[in-house]
Amino acid sequence: MTTGRRVWSTAITRDPGHEKLASALNLGNGVVYAVTGGYIGDAPPYQGHVVALSPANGRILHVWNSLCSDRSGIIQPSSCGSSDSAIWARSGAVIVPGTGQVLVATGNGPWNGRTDWGDSVLLLSPTLKLQRNWTPANQAQLSSGDVDLGSTAPALLSGGLAVQGGKDGLLRLLRVARLSGRLGATGGELQTVRLPGPTDLFGAPAVWRGSWVFVANGAGTQAWRLVGGRLRLAWANATPGTSPVVAGGLVYVYDLSAGVLDVYVPTSGRKVAMLQSETGHWQSPIVTDGRIALPEGNANDHRESGILDIYR
Numbered sequence: 268m269t270t271g272r273r274v275w276s277t278a279i280t281r282d283p284g285h286e287k288l289a290s291a292l293n294l295g296n297g298v299v300y301a302v303t304g305g306y307i308g309d310a311p312p313y314q315g316h317v318v319a320l321s322p323a324n325g326r327i328l329h330v331w332n333s334l335c336s337d338r339s340g341i342i343q344p345s346s347c348g349s350s351d352s353a354i355w356a357r358s359g360a361v362i363v364p365g366t367g368q369v370l371v372a373t374g375n376g377p378w379n380g381r382t383d384w385g386d387s388v389l390l391l392s393p394t395l396k397l398q399r400n401w402t403p404a405n406q407a408q409l410s411s412g413d414v415d416l417g418s419t420a421p422a423l424l425s426g427g428l429a430v431q432g433g434k435d436g437l438l439r440l441l442r443v444a445r446l447s448g449r450l451g452a453t454g455g456e457l458q459t460v461r462l463p464g465p466t467d468l469f470g471a472p473a474v475w476r477g478s479w480v481f482v483a484n485g486a487g488t489q490a491w492r493l494v495g496g497r498l499r500l501a502w503a504n505a506t507p508g509t510s511p512v513v514a515g516g517l518v519y520v521y522d523l524s525a526g527v528l529d530v531y532v533p534t535s536g537r538k539v540a541m542l543q544s545e546t547g548h549w550q551s552p553i554v555t556d557g558r559i560a561l562p563e564g565n566a567n568d569h570r571e572s573g574i575l576d577i578y579r
Contacts, residue, residue: 275325279303281343285313290359290420296367296393298328300360304353304374311350315373315417316341317360317395331395333373333384352376352385357510357549358420358471363443367393370423370443372431374415378406380451386416388431390446401431401439401446402453409435418469424493425477428457432468437461438482438491440498460498463487463505469549470510473518475533483508483520488529490518490536502536509547514554521561523547528561528578544576 279301280286286303293300298319305313318341319329330340333354335347344350353374354360361370369391376385386406390399403409409416416433421441423429431439440458447455462468464486473481478493479501488508490501506529508520517539518531523546530540548565559578564570 277320277325277327279316279318279320279327279341281341282313282345285310285344289353289355290357293360293362294322295362295369298322298393300362300369302354302359302371304355305351309351309353309375312344312347313350313353314342314344314347315352315354315371315376317354317369317371317391319393319395329395331391331397333371333387333389334376335382336384336397337382349377349383352383353415354417355415356417356420356471358422361421361423363390363423368398368443369393369395370421370429372417372420374417375410375413377410378402380453386410388416388421388429388441388446390443397450399444399446400450400452401441401455403439403456404454406453409433418467419471422472422474422480424474424480426493426496428493428496430472430480430491430498432462432472432482434467434469436464436466436468436484438468438472438480438498457496458498460491460500463489463503470508470551473511473513475513475518479533481511481513481518481520481533483511485524488520488531488536490533501534504536509549510551512551512554519552519554519559521547521551523549526563528552528559542576542578545574 315333333352334349377383387402414434419432421429439456466485480491489503491498512519526545528542545563552561563574
């Protein structure tokens, strides 16, 4: 970090023209987890896969492919008869505390419950062995309609539960240890609730104290509370936003269309501040050390300069 010298570099795809890294990396179980998806336009062939690497030297330790999952190692995309099933949610691979298991959500792609796992939540062992899946009963409809389940990653709650959103504007409550019940089954969610408006969820839910879930999309912002194993709506408004951030006992939601960072009391939704910025795309603020950092603009504009707003 002090010199910028590269310690190691490892390719995790055999076709960088069709597969890319769009999500955050994660460090858990003593290894680095990375996931792959496709470029905008979904040009085949590509497959979503999870790669575990040594943080010391970048050596590839384990690989799991969401299509042609019976094949080990990083595969040439064109050698698999199935394409897509990107893992592209901004959170990437999620590590389950205590067990070290890995949760990922896939996007549009084929599903057969054996080797192809499009539009599913997958529970993998720390060494990336597939253990459970949750696949909605209407998976084929989601895939054919470009309604990616994996537009967001699973968010962990207390009691071994998790929530999973998607482009269909629904939030599902899942039991992590069981998911669909048995490998290759569909359905099995504990509860399904509707998010604001008939609009996609591209942002990541934020979890507070293990029982509060904050979500925002193009139609509004909601707070759900886990009570007795069920999600109950605590508050909601019609202010759109990207992925909420919880820090210092406050909830920060960037309204990208208005160019305003809204700050709420988490338990009531009372707005305590509106910080002026400019319009944006999917970015969220970083809140740490008494400062707030928020980038302006849209990366899809391909500008060669930009502005970073810093607030106290």
